[in-house]
Amino acid sequence: MSVQRKKSRRVVEREAQFKQYRADVQSRGKPFYPWAMFHDAAMSTVVVGVIIGLACVWYFTSGEDPHDVGWLGPRYAEPADPGTTTFVPRPDWYFYFLFYLLRIFKWPDSVILGTVGIPTILMILLFALPFLDVRRERRIVRRPVAVTALLLTAASMGVLTYKGAVAEEATAAGSEAVEQLIEEQNLPEGVRPGLELFLRTCTSCHTYAGEGSSNLGAPDLTTIGDTGRSVEQFMQILREGPGAMPSFANLPEENLRSVGEFLEASKGAG
Numbered sequence: 001m002s003v004q005r006k007k008s009r010r011v012v013e014r015e016a017q018f019k020q021y022r023a024d025v026q027s028r029g030k031p032f033y034p035w036a037m038f039h040d041a042a043m044s045t046v047v048v049g050v051i052i053g054l055a056c057v058w059y060f061t062s063g064e065d066p067h068d069v070g071w072l073g074p075r076y077a078e079p080a081d082p083g084t085t086t087f088v089p090r091p092d093w094y095f096y097f098l099f100y101l102l103r104i105f106k107w108p109d110s111v112i113l114g115t116v117g118i119p120t121i122l123m124i125l126l127f128a129l130p131f132l133d134v135r136r137e138r139r140i141v142r143r144p145v146a147v148t149a150l151l152l153t154a155a156s157m158g159v160l161t162y163k164g165a166v167a168e169e170a171t172a173a174g175s176e177a178v179e180q181l182i183e184e185q186n187l188p189e190g191v192r193p194g195l196e197l198f199l200r201t202c203t204s205c206h207t208y209a210g211e212g213s214s215n216l217g218a219p220d221l222t223t224i225g226d227t228g229r230s231v232e233q234f235m236q237i238l239r240e241g242p243g244a245m246p247s248f249a250n251l252p253e254e255n256l257r258s259v260g261e262f263l264e265a266s267k268g269a270g
Helices: 002-028 032-060 093-104 111-132 144-166 175-184 189-201 231-240 253-265
Strands: none
Touching: 093 111, 093 144, 175 189, 189 253, 231 253
16 A cells, blocks of 8 residues: 555656646746757757768878878778788777776686676666666765766776776787797797797787787697697697687698697697
């Protein structure tokens, strides 16, 4: 009975608020429709017009030659190299916080939590907030929970964005690092091509004697040769790409064999 009475009181309050809103509109204001909608439509038209104008300026002041730079930059940059093995992809700055979340939740069983689960839960809470909090109070000092949640969200996204922006990426090691690895890991000179190809291609996910970065749960391969696999077995693994590992079946056979020989010889510094 008390629940029914509470609901009725709430309905009465909402009706009174709506009547007050109608009275305020009639006496000293303008209704949302069509005035506010007209203002939004007009501003959206201006924004789209500015974007189209900038695109026209960029296109008509630049040429097809990459060196022909217009008022807003060149029309084309250098052509992409589809065969590169050293390109390190990075997201746009407004996705840096998700980019760094992927580094925190980097194991295969938890990566979906960091990239999809947490953002989706926060988005659902954001959409549900107007339905959960129906108070008319808008003064900041009277809304400590909402203000605290806002500050914590802004601080966490700011920190994650900064960490994602300054995060160091795994890059291919230079000739000095190759020489050092061959000496420290007691590798035969014949596996040098495979080591160089491994450092350019595989260290974005795997680590080897401190080089590279571990992502998506990829294991350290410093002592992978102790598993007893043959060169042909390593080549087969590279072709098939088990689990989250991509397939490298498009690499030439000699490159696959070079990496397989390097992995077979990788048995640690001892």
